[in-house]
Amino acid sequence: MRLPGSKSMTARALVLSAISEGSSTLRLPLRARDTELMAQALRSLGGHVSTPDETLWTVRSRPLHGPAAIDVGLAGTVLRFLPSVAALAEGPVSFDGDPYVRKRPIAPLVNGLRGLGVRIDTAEGDGLPMTVHGTGTVPGGEVTIDASRSSQFVSGLLLAATGFAHGVVVRHEGPPVPSAPHLRMTVQMLRSAGAAVDDSVPDVWSVEPGRLKGRGWNVEPDLSGAAPFLAAALVTGGSVTVPDWPAATTQPGDRLRELLTTMGGEATLHADGLTVRGTGRVHGLSADLSEIGELTPVLAALAAVADSPSRLTGIAHIRTHETDRITALSRELGKLGADVTELPDGLEIRPRPLTGAAFDTYDDHRMAHAAAVIGLVVPGVRLSDVACTSKTLPQFPTLWSDMVTGGGD
């Protein structure tokens, strides 16, 4: 299964390119709803983002300015990465999106930006819709936030911080910040663009003011998007290869190699990519998923068809992803017959014989992935909607049926 580029890397490369001097290119980017919204938002701020080519996008340096109205859709990356870019633009920039995105938290980011000298008007409770009143300059400096509900608050303060007069020092105070690999990705990509970043002290990140230079970004395949395909090998006892799996990466999906092995598969990283083979057995999993929350739906699907119970913890924050994923998984796996207990920060899943039923996806691409995995071994699983997969992988329905029928490349 050849997969398109990483959502998280494409989003960061677009933002960094838009605030860099000169030209940048993105090789093998992800074309999906979230990244199209990011590109469109940067264009509405006056950025030059050219995306007609499927394999090479170009971004040219342009002064960013308002007024602009940004549609964030349901994308956490657009919602949390662009307010600080808007603060560097001159003029008012309004943000809104899908009805559900108004429920996704942004208060720590908004208050962090206010502490750095940015004027922001928000709806009651510091949510969307909001307007960032950019003046073209952001004083920057030190700020303390609670990023326990999303790592994207920290990434959103760091990505544009080379443009702040004093750069930024972000301190986190509160329960642990989730999604550590995504924070390493932010730091690594900022450094690749030429930023001086210090992340040597736990829960403190600093970015020096400076200029970024345009560059060529090679976007890796989306390893989180690979999860349902690799999980398919486990449940069917078959074998799936994802080409161009990176030898070293900041993507959280790389943890699938170890997790799918624990769950009974065999994972081999070789010159042609990653091959996962099913052995005919799927075992339960007890794991803290706080660093890799976005993999939960597919791992929970595997857990529901495993031969032993699972306990997935450390993921209270995924209650504010595309939907409350803990409640949604508990409810939908329960409808198929699994014995699921919802924990404040996770799920206990005790497998039982499953039977087909309607499975609500709650507009969540990864809920659709979870249902598709179970549908390979439980007849009659009916997804309420598969179009929601366009958020990160519009080709999902085609790739999935190609895989099932043995078509594709």
Ligand SMILES: O=C(O)C1=C[C@@H](OP(=O)(O)O)[C@@H](O)[C@H](O)C1
């Ligand atoms: O920075 C990123 O690209 C992401 C960070 C994570 O967010 P949270 O820390 O909110 O889970 C992850 O779940 C999301 O899919 C993408």
Ligand SMILES: C=C(OP(=O)(O)O)C(=O)O
């Ligand atoms: C949590 C996710 O997305 P977002 O970037 O919208 O937070 C996800 O893709 O699983």
